[in-house]
Amino acid sequence: xxxxxxxxxxxxxxxxxxxxxxxxxxxxxxxxxxxxxxxxxxxxxxxxxxxxxxxxxxxxxxxxxxxxxxxxxxxxxxxxxxxxxxxxxxxxxxxxxxxxxxxxxxxxxxxxxxxxxxxxxxxxxxxxxxxxxxxxxxxxxxxxxxxxxxx
Numbered sequence: 501x502x503x504x505x506x507x508x509x510x511x512x513x514x515x516x517x518x519x520x521x522x523x524x525x526x527x528x529x530x531x532x533x534x535x536x537x538x539x540x541x542x543x544x545x546x547x548x549x550x551x552x553x554x555x556x557x558x559x560x561x562x563x564x565x566x567x568x569x570x571x572x573x574x575x576x577x578x579x580x581x582x583x584x585x586x587x588x589x590x591x592x593x594x595x596x597x598x599x600x601x602x603x604x605x606x607x608x609x610x611x612x613x614x615x616x617x618x619x620x621x622x623x624x625x626x627x628x629x630x631x632x633x634x635x636x637x638x639x640x641x642x643x644x645x646x647x648x649x650x651x
Contacts, residue, residue, distance in 0.1 A: 581645025
């Protein structure tokens with residue numbers, strides 16, 4: 501839907517979320533070209549689907565860096581995160597770990613699992629991908645891999 505100003509956009513988002521509580525929404529910036537704004541919204545939706553934060557809405561302005569990162573060709577090697585696609589619990593664990601800023605207590609609480617179970621899952625992610633999510637730089641690689649899956 502095309503909305504010209506931010507106030508109307510925010511009102512429309514609230515109305516949609518009220519009527520459809522499980523819907524995901526993305527918006528682009530106001531551009532001269534509707535196609536460009538749509539492309540931005542679609543790219544922002546990719547970020548929402550990749551990382552699955554607790555928010556149901558995303559604006560391109562909030563995710564512009566992540567959109568650009570997801571489209572960057574940073575490596576020639578096969579995406580290591582693709583190895584987690586068959587293990588939904590590990591993908592959910594990785595996303596939650598990212599969204600909870602690597603906090604073991606917050607992540608285990610959000611997933612409703614014991615801290616030891618979370619540690620086990622993080623080790624499984626490392627064994628499958630070769631990247632340790634508890635290492636900041638390797639977590640960045642895993643995050644890039646998630647984003648690249650949904651670009």
